Amino acid sequence: xxxxxxxxxxxxxxxxxxxxxxxxxxxxxxxxxxxxxxxxxxxxxxxxxxxxxxxxxxxxxxxxxxxxxxxxxxxxxxxxxxxxxxxxxxxxxxxxxxxxxxxxxxxxxxxxxx
Amino acid sequence: xxxxxxxxxxxxxxxxxxxxxxxxxxxxxxxxxxxxxxxxxxxxxxxxxxxxxxxxxxxxxxxxxxxxxxxxxxxxxxxxxxxxxxxxxxxxxxxxxxxxxxxxxxxxxxxxxxx
Numbered sequence: 001x002x003x004x005x006x007x008x009x010x011x012x013x014x015x016x017x018x019x020x021x022x023x024x025x026x027x028x029x030x031x032x033x034x035x036x037x038x039x040x041x042x043x044x045x046x047x048x049x050x051x052x053x054x055x056x057x058x059x060x061x062x063x064x065x066x067x068x069x070x071x072x073x074x075x076x077x078x079x080x081x082x083x084x085x086x087x088x089x090x091x092x093x094x095x096x097x098x099x100x101x102x103x104x105x106x107x108x109x110x111x112x113x114x
Numbered sequence: 115x116x117x118x119x120x121x122x123x124x125x126x127x128x129x130x131x132x133x134x135x136x137x138x139x140x141x142x143x144x145x146x147x148x149x150x151x152x153x154x155x156x157x158x159x160x161x162x163x164x165x166x167x168x169x170x171x172x173x174x175x176x177x178x179x180x181x182x183x184x185x186x187x188x189x190x191x192x193x194x195x196x197x198x199x200x201x202x203x204x205x206x207x208x209x210x211x212x213x214x215x216x217x218x219x220x221x222x223x224x225x226x227x228x229x
Contacts, residue, residue, distance in 0.1 A: 095157075
């Protein structure tokens with residue numbers, strides 16, 4: 001149980017386009033989801049906390065207008081990278097929180113901006 | 115400041131040998147501690163967690179970890195490593211048992227296993 005699905009797993013797009021990444025909790029409801037960014041050979045950096053039905057809470061230094069988060073239902077949060085540029089290329093990982101359980105992670109999305 | 119330190123960036127062990135990955139934390143409140151494993155290009159899988167009680171916790175895949183408050187450590191161990199254990203390992207600390215709160219991750223330790 002407690003499966004988190006992330007889609008797409010890999011995306012390549014041109015500079016200036018917007019990219020949407022989905023994070024779904026498949027067999028549980030999650031009022032809270034987290035979005036992380038991971039650079040090669042580095043740890044996870046928390047970008048924002050996604051709260052169902054309310055605005056996301058962004059970490060310091062993360063541009064909320066650049067990384068739009070929507071948590072419209074108890075099983076889905078989306079991260080949209082707007083006007084993406086090569087420096088936005090990274091591995092993005094989401095996690096969701098089942099009740100009384102630790103965070104469960106998706107398999108990540110590798111984003112490459114050309 | 116709250117932080118997690120994994121002193122070893124990369125460790126290589128022989129298959130069948132024992133393993134210990136170090137984790138030290140700095141946390142102002144009661145820590146809830148986790149070890150996650152990440153295979154290349156994938157997300158994180160929870161190996162084990164410590165909330166309270168017995169300071170030696172058992173996890174999946176034969177891993178265990180020991181919480182030592184006096185040393186602010188939560189080291190991960192495995193008596194006999196398998197080639198499939200090669201991966202990146204992350205120690206993390208959080209403030210809330212139900213994990214509605216954030217996690218602070220260490221820098222990670224990359225484990226290589228040689229035949």
